[in-house]
Amino acid sequence: MNDRKEFRDLAEPEDAREAISSLDLAPETERVPLVDARGRVLAERLDADRDVPGFDRASMDGYAVQARDTFGADEADPAILDLVGEVHAGEKPAVEVGDGEAVEISTGAVMPSGADAVVMVERTDEREDGVEIRTSLAPGDHVMLAGADVSAGQRALGPGARLTVREIGLLSALGVDEVPVRGKPRVGIISTGDELVRPGNPLSDQSGQIYDVNSYTIATAVEEAEGEPILYPHAGDDYDEMERLLLEAAKECDLVLSSGSTSASAVDVIYRVIEAQGELLLHGVAVKPGKPMLVGRFPGSAYVGLPGYPVSALTIFRTFVAPAIRNAAGVPEPTTATIGARMAVEERYGEGRMRLMPTGLVEDENGRALAYPVDKGSGATTSLVEADGVVTVEPDTAYLAEGESVEVRLFSPDVRPPSVFGVGEDDPALSRLLDELDSPRYLALGSREGLRRLRNGVPDFAIATNTETDAPTNTPEDASEGTELASYSREWGLVVPAGNPEVIEGLADLVERDLTFVNRGTDSGLRTTLGNAVADLADERGTTRHELVESISGFEMTVKAHESPARKVAAGSSDAGLGLRSTAEKLDLGFVSLGEERVRVLANPARERKDGMEELKNALDSELVGVLGDLPGVRP
Template identity: 35%
Template sequence: MREFKKLTPYKEALSLLLNDLGEIPETEEIPLDEALWRVLAEDIVSPIDLPPFSRAAVDGYAVRAEDTFPAREYNPVEIRVVDEIIAGEESNTEVTPGTAVKLLTGAKIPEGANAVLMHEMAERDGDVIRVLRPVAPGQNVAMKGEDVRKGEVVLRKGHILRPQDISILKALGFRTVKVKRKPRVGIIVTGSELIEEFDEEALMHGKILESNSVMLKGLVEQYFGEPRFYGVFPDDEGEIGKAIEKAQEENDLVLVTGGSAFGDMDFAHRFVKLLFHGTTIRPGRPIGYGERTFVMSGYPVAVFAQFHLYVKHALAKLVGARNYEVKVRARLTERVPSQLGRYEFVKVWYENGKAKPIKKKGSGIISSLVESNGYITIPEDSEGYLEGEEVEVVLY
């Protein structure tokens, strides 16, 4: 067994990785209601003004504001209602001095009018309304283009589409949207000690229930990808090599767990020309990367850290995603020490402005992931943080 001759600093390895990967060129044109959480493949330029016309913001009367200027409660102004618009209709009647057109919220403001008098502010008497208070020009009017101007960039390439983003696309007349194809991610789990289904007898005799596959599937889905599971492979050099080769051919990225250390049975790293192998992160030090393939740990907590520190950013690079991390500021509820030279991944429970480090240590302690909702990192040149110190938490 060999040890790592040199641990690549976290950020240096991240740069090597991101420089090695290019954005996937393929895009998909999909209907709006399938676009939730997909990544925009192009800037969206508005083809229209929104609203496309000035419209009433309340139910009431389209008037010339000037006509109402003298109106007082003790000295009402009388205006004649010359037309009435029902929803979705419009009026071709021009609003001339001393006249008004009754309309509903959303209706197009007729020619000549420049304000809407709220229904409640007028006393109606036959075809005449008595105006008790003046309205200002533009009042109760949603101005043409006040939401979005024609030609304006509404959403940028790389944006992750949320419900409100899809709504604005619909309001601008789009029926489909161009998004990035989901990166295909092959997942290979290795280890002769692993079993896939509960077997008490086997467990009592040294076998371990494999749990990295479902975790990685979920993480890949969470971060824009389409996971493809290739199965659990025993520590057989030939089989693992074949699986990696096949997965590399069929995917944009390949994740292999359990093959990254230098143990006698850790084969995976022998099949991939690695750009780096062994970095300063902890847990997860023995990670390797090359040929669009990550050679990862077997321990769930190490795999989880390796995913968040490296694989997540690789997936974002493949689709050009922006703002894919939720980062918040928090104060530590207690001190978190760290060894110089290590880039620590520390699980925390974030709540109400405070981050509580999860004490349970060990790369095999899955419950430490379950009990956390985010992480902080401690760079190589830091000995850690003090109690009460402000830190950045990445939520997951």
């Protein structure tokens, strides 16, 4: 183990930023067809090389005339002109307009020689002996002169102009069908780790394989930063393979990113490849997460090594790498990439190095953003979905007070705070109801955690269960837990294999017989309900709850989600699991009913009137009965 690399002399984050900005990521200018130019950045100034319009042009349907022939004309005393021809848009005029003459003309047509004004058709009438003009015109009326819109030689667009719909319109008018634009930096992505498997392929849990997350998140983040991502195959920890892949990517790309070498040995391999083939500028940064970051260069390409955990990799990418890619691409960061918020809770630090804190957002009743730390380990991919972005906490910050202003760097400019945010019991009916809402966030962390967080005031609502024997109405204690918006009952019990081969009839079987059981975690309301039932059974038998629990094999084997025990049963690894009738039926398993428990939807009183909560209430009013009707074992 002594050859493992440790990071003792960490660089300051500012040095890492400087090292990355010293790298040359700038791609060459390219020429793209106008139809593909949206969002690109003009590489050089473009001057108009023609007049727009290229000719004096009628801007109305009507008659081209000599203005002086209409002087004094009005409704009462119209001028009568001879109609000598017509000219349509896209035609070369075949006639001239002499004294006392008019030519019918359509919008966009070339002004015939001699004419200097157009009278709109609404102010005229055709008569047998000519055209009646019921208004006076000045020279130039309803005529757009050649070059009036754009003149040849005029500066049309400057270098660095972002090509949006407007600029594409101007370039079209000038007849430009291909434009010189800044190239997009090509960014090679190499995920390292022998355990990685690309999504869509089979996975062996026994061998410790996991799906590759970083390749896809970093590629997406590169696109969002206006770079062009190129995915390379996974590299294991083998020196030769790593060297071959890194050099191939360095040859083809402006920047090579690696990730996934969280084990020190893999970092060591990359470290050695870079020292042998390029130059290492920086090794280890005083930032959490992201300590093992590398910055260097190969001949012809820059290099940054990202940490392996997805949230860490993305956080470091967004903080240090994305700005450099945007800069090379010539595009500013979108204004939506950061959002100002106030801390929803106090948060303490004491680490002495910069912290990039994954942060969730929730809106208060006035639509202002509140930020709260998302406290999952950086290995958790769900942090990505539960957090909206990152708050940078400087090393000398001891704590962030509740209400303090922070700037949240969003994981993507498209990220929006959820419309409504709930925490609590995992429940199939609620889960279906969420499908009716605009963009809800719901963390199924159990009833206990839901109630705890609701008391802290962060979520908009919580879901918690009570057994039917609990007081069903609002007691003073309930009031402190929030306002009950709705409640319904669900049938719980033991999920057993289809056909119930062990003929399990109730809890007593688990206690008395040699059966294996899978439980839920202690945060789960269902687990509390089970605990109460065990206590009741103990009372009945004149023994202790502890005694009964000890005799249930697997009572302490807890799994996270409400379907997990049932899935263990389905997989044949347990005889019974704690679960709901609806889950058992969904998975075609047997079910031994042990009772009903009540699921309660509790609102944060400070948020009851926010839009997302109104939407939730509407859904509860209009959809809950239908959802309950579709699921077995539930009722209002």
